[in-house]
Amino acid sequence: MTRDAVKYAIRPGGPWQRVLPGIYATFNGPLAPQHRRRAAVLHGGPDAAISGAWAAEMHGLAYGPPAGDTIDVLVSWDSARRTNGFVRVCRTTHPPEAQLWVDDDPTRGVPLHVLLDEAGHRPVPGVVPVVPAARAVVETVVRRGHLPADWRPECSRTDGCPGCWHHPGHHRDLALRNTRALLCEVVQRRRATLSALRDEVAAASRRGGALARLAMQDIEAGCRSAPECELRDLVRTSQFLPEPRWNQVLPGQRGIHPDACWERARLVVEVDSRSFHGFGDAPTRTEERRARYAALGWRVLPVSPARLRAEPGAVLREIEAAYLAGGS
Ligand SMILES: [Zn+2]
Ligand SMILES: [Zn+2]
Structure with a gap:
C-alpha cells in the first residue's frame, strides 16, 4: 500500500484512522481493548510485550491498579521506541521471555486483523505478547511514577493531603496493602510460582522494589492475602x-x-x-x-x-x- 493511498484512507471522514505513528486501523470507530493492545505491541517493536496493569489484568488478576487509558509495553534497554499517545514504553536490562496471549473474546462484528503498520511486519490476529504474570505484578508495583496515588508510598502533593495530615503513614500503609494484595494474589491464584515471583522481586530496583520485598517476606512466610500480612505485622x-x-x-x-x-x-x-x-x-x-x-x-x-x-x-x-x- 502506498503512502498516498494510506493518506487518502485516513483523510477526515475517510474509512481508516491513524492510531499511532505508522499504525492505522482499517475502520474509523472507537478502538476496542484488543485493538489498543495490538497497537501497543506494534508500536513497541518486535521485542515488545504488554506489561504493568494491563498485563496483570490479562493474567486474570483482580487486585492490580485499574488498567486505564495508558498501556505499558516492556522493551529492551537499547530500543529506540518512545512513549507515544496511549502507549508508555518501559525499558529493561533483563527482558523476560514473553508469553503469547490470545484474545479469545473479540468484540463482535469488529474484525481483529484491522491494524497494520508501515514497517511491514503484519500482526498475527488476536495474539499479543505479554510479560509473564510474576513479572507483570512486579513491573506494576516498582514503576512508582506510573502508579495511581493509592499505590504510591509517598504523598503525590507537595503540601500533603487530609489523609497524611491525620495519619503520617497513610500513603505507605495503603501502598503496602495494595502491593501485598497483588503479589499475594498472583501466587494464591497460581498464576506464578513462588520461585518465579521471588526471582522477579530480587531483580527489582532497590528503591522501587522496597514494598515488593516487604510483601515477599510475608509470602515466603506463607501469607496469601493482604489482611494476613497485616496480621503478621501485628503478631x-x-x-x-x-x-x-x-x-x-x-x-x-x-x-x-x-x-x-x-x-x-x-x-x-x-x-x-x-x-x-x-x-x-x-x-x-x-x-x-x-x-x-x-x-x-x-x-x-x-x-x-x-x-x-x-x-x-x-x-x-x-x-x-x-x-x-x-x-x-
Ligand atoms: Zn497525602
Ligand atoms: Zn487467609
Missing part, C-alpha cells in the same frame, strides 16, 4: 507470640486450612472468608466449621480485616490471651 509486635503457621492444613485434619494457626496452643485466627483461598475447605459454612474446630479442641478467633486495622492493640491482646489460655 510480630508481640513480646512472646511465635510465628504462626500460615495457610497450612490443620494438623491431623484434611480439608481445613486456617489462615493462622499456633499448634501447641491449639489456636486458630481467621481473617479471610473461607471462599477467598479456594482451598476447597470442606466446611465453608462458618457455624459448621467453628463446631468442627471446637470438637477437635481448637479455639478459633475470628478477626475482620477492618477491625485489625481499626483497633490493632485490642486484637493483639485478644490473640495473646487466647494463646496463653491454650496452655502453651
Whole structure:
C-alpha cells in the first residue's frame, strides 16, 4: 500500500484512522481493548510485550491498579521506541521471555486483523505478547511514577493531603496493602510460582522494589492475602507470640486450612472468608466449621480485616490471651 493511498484512507471522514505513528486501523470507530493492545505491541517493536496493569489484568488478576487509558509495553534497554499517545514504553536490562496471549473474546462484528503498520511486519490476529504474570505484578508495583496515588508510598502533593495530615503513614500503609494484595494474589491464584515471583522481586530496583520485598517476606512466610500480612505485622509486635503457621492444613485434619494457626496452643485466627483461598475447605459454612474446630479442641478467633486495622492493640491482646489460655 502506498503512502498516498494510506493518506487518502485516513483523510477526515475517510474509512481508516491513524492510531499511532505508522499504525492505522482499517475502520474509523472507537478502538476496542484488543485493538489498543495490538497497537501497543506494534508500536513497541518486535521485542515488545504488554506489561504493568494491563498485563496483570490479562493474567486474570483482580487486585492490580485499574488498567486505564495508558498501556505499558516492556522493551529492551537499547530500543529506540518512545512513549507515544496511549502507549508508555518501559525499558529493561533483563527482558523476560514473553508469553503469547490470545484474545479469545473479540468484540463482535469488529474484525481483529484491522491494524497494520508501515514497517511491514503484519500482526498475527488476536495474539499479543505479554510479560509473564510474576513479572507483570512486579513491573506494576516498582514503576512508582506510573502508579495511581493509592499505590504510591509517598504523598503525590507537595503540601500533603487530609489523609497524611491525620495519619503520617497513610500513603505507605495503603501502598503496602495494595502491593501485598497483588503479589499475594498472583501466587494464591497460581498464576506464578513462588520461585518465579521471588526471582522477579530480587531483580527489582532497590528503591522501587522496597514494598515488593516487604510483601515477599510475608509470602515466603506463607501469607496469601493482604489482611494476613497485616496480621503478621501485628503478631510480630508481640513480646512472646511465635510465628504462626500460615495457610497450612490443620494438623491431623484434611480439608481445613486456617489462615493462622499456633499448634501447641491449639489456636486458630481467621481473617479471610473461607471462599477467598479456594482451598476447597470442606466446611465453608462458618457455624459448621467453628463446631468442627471446637470438637477437635481448637479455639478459633475470628478477626475482620477492618477491625485489625481499626483497633490493632485490642486484637493483639485478644490473640495473646487466647494463646496463653491454650496452655502453651
Ligand atoms: Zn497525602
Ligand atoms: Zn487467609
